[in-house]
Amino acid sequence: MPPPHPIEGRSPRRVSREEERRQWRMAGVFSATILALYVMDLFILKRPSLVTLLLRMGWGLEMLLYTWLWVRADGRGLRWLMDAHCVLTGAFLLGLVHFTGGSGSPYMTLVPSVPLLSALVQPQEPKLAILSGVTSALGALGIVLVTDGQVLNALTWVGTVGAATFFGVYGSSQFRKAQAAEHEARVERERRESMEKLAKAEHTRAQSEKLATVGRLAASVMHEINNPLAFVCSNLEFLRTEVLAQQLPEEARREFQEVFDETRSGVERIRQIVTDLRGFSRMDVEEPSECALADVVTDAARLAAVRLKHVARLKVEMPEGLPEVFATRRRLAQVILNLLVNAGDALEEAKVQGGEVKVTGRAEEGRVTLLVEDNGPGFAPEVLPRLFESFFTTKGPEKGTGLGLTLSREMVERFGGTLRAENRPEGGARLRLELPVHKG
Template sequence: MTSLLRATETELEQRETVPRGGVWSPRVVWALCTAVLAFWGVDSLYVGYFSPWMLGIRVVWATSLLGYTYLIRGVPPSWVAPLTDLNVLFSTLCVLGLSVEMGGVDGPYFVMVPVLPMAITLIYRRYVRSVIVCGGVGLAGTALLLWRDGHTPIQAFTWLSVVGGIILLAAYFSHQTFQAQRVEQEARIERARRESLEALAFSEHRRAQSEKLAIVGRLASGVAHEINNPLAYVGSNVNFVHTELLEAREFDREELAEVLAETRVGIQHIRQIVSDLRGFARMDENEPVACSLADVAADALKLASLRLKHVSFLQVDVPADLPEIFAVRQRLVQVVLNLLINAGDVLESHPVPGSEVRLIGRAEQERVVLLVEDNGPGFSPEVLSRLFEAFFTTKSPDKGTGLGLTLSRELVEQFGGALSASNRPEGGARLRIEFPIHRAGLSEKPSREAEGRERGAA
């Protein structure tokens, strides 16, 4: 995420760093230089004689334009502004040199002296310093021409006022243009940042939903078994009631009431399973709220029990009086459920006598801790070092996507918590989730420390 935003900002800044003159095609620059040199013939006709000095000025001018055009394409960004200033300085001196040879302030080229700063403003929009360099040199050249030609103080003051006013106007326009471009650039960067954040949020939502569906798929066989049991006796009871009602004899009302009560319990059990799964699969709750870790553990256990039938001992010790935490409850249920299913899968694939899964909650200073432990083989050093890598899994493709622990760690970190793994001293694996205690009245939400960070999963 961060790298994407930085890349976007860098690209936008580079677009604004190179002045418009730097992106002229070589063909356009060569045509401009040809015109600059060709006008030497017009100069000769105007003064009535061949002037090597004017030809030399035009050659220097054309060379400056060509050199700047080709140099600007390969130099570091820090060199762009000095090269632009140098190119503008050469152009201004060339215009003043032509004005000296063509009649001073009364010649045809002097009109370019006050016009040149305006042209620089249009060509190099963000380089206010280049406009000031052009205007300062032009103003000094104008004063020398007026002094050389012997103009009266009133005439000199008038000329200098006009030229100075145009230069100030050009500098103002250049500054305003630069400010407008900077605001536009910042708006583009902010828009790109917002679009990137929206794309990241959508991607995280889809990934979370995909992992949820994967967990539901892994629960499918257990769900089918859990529903088939009550369905069997519900169907049997319905058939019994149907037979009793159709037979033309007296029937025992108490027995029918007992059968119907048993049927109602079975239906409620099926409804509860379906409701739990549907509530887990939905993502309606998006805002973090204060929640009890005991309630989260209870919700996860109701779903995980379908996958923990083969576990000999399921120990749950999550006190109801633990301090509250600040999180999205359904997402935290997803995390705990994933850890419980992982523990059950390990004990199923590596059976041990007296298989056990433990879910323990406790408070430690300013943190609330939830431990998910098993007495299986634990983590090997190779697996432990890669446990949270993306798409890393030791399971078969039908049991693991390689994203479960990745997503679990990211979801926990979104709410200021941490998820870590280790081996128990007595043997087996231990997953530790810890959260800061939620203080009532605090409106600040935990920052998303894991945003844009790639993690791994088992």
């Protein structure tokens, strides 16, 4: 039988080594099977038959020779080779039928299957099935006429072979149509995927341009912010010293002390943000090192307490002995601070009574996980998939730019970690930050 490969009709034709080995394996199995079935001849004839043995040996050698030529042939030569192989396959089978009892041979029932097998193995070439059908029909006609001399019986066999050929050709045509439809669907699907990738790439490019613009703008105003900020820090420290040096009641002194401390924390936070923005704009981040996540959370919680003080209760649960992570401490603190501030904004906007923001740390299979949760309304279904998109925000223009979570996830990924958002089963939002354990 011909190998299951469509004829390209192009020259030169190249066959890979793997394909060549596969064809030789198929030819070897086919030839060995043909010779092994000589045992069937012995049962049918009840005696050894040199003729059927020679036929089987010739059939096996023809298959090996065909494979050898098939690997090397191309173009028109390949077509002639496959046509000849189909005719010879039918001829060898008909020869076995003739020498094992003619129309009464058990092999006679296999004759109509030859065109069906040709159509099954080579559906792209209906000509091969037709050629096999013609060879089988003529052979069946001759064998029945020679053996029985019954014209009606011979015509019946011709009709059976013709029907098998028809169904084989029809089935192969339907297969080709289905294959063509599948190919068109695949091409259309690939086209749509390419268009989607192109649109996504264009969107990413546009967002990158926006980020670059923001970076250039941030770089240009950093110096302008730093100068007045230095005056504010200096004057604030002068006022603190002068006021606290006055003779004041103890309660008033404590209130002034608290106001100055909170104001200084706020100014330090502004200074830190300015420094971070300068780092983003210049991309000159400091080198990461091993750091304790509990200490980072403490730094962030202390700054976030100013924002959460009148909005929610901040609860921190960081177990002792939590493994260290490898990251830039200051940037990691900025990420956690951003998550805490976002949680406070969500609780304030939803006007949640008894709001709570909870930070929990734990070690899990070579990673350190930090959960930032709140008891607010959680993320809306349409918001959750877009939460980390650049410039996407549900806050007003005076509260958010849509860059906080995008930059936070980017920084976490630089440290080999992940940042994901989800809703808690009991209600509220959850940000899951995971970092690999530092293996010093």
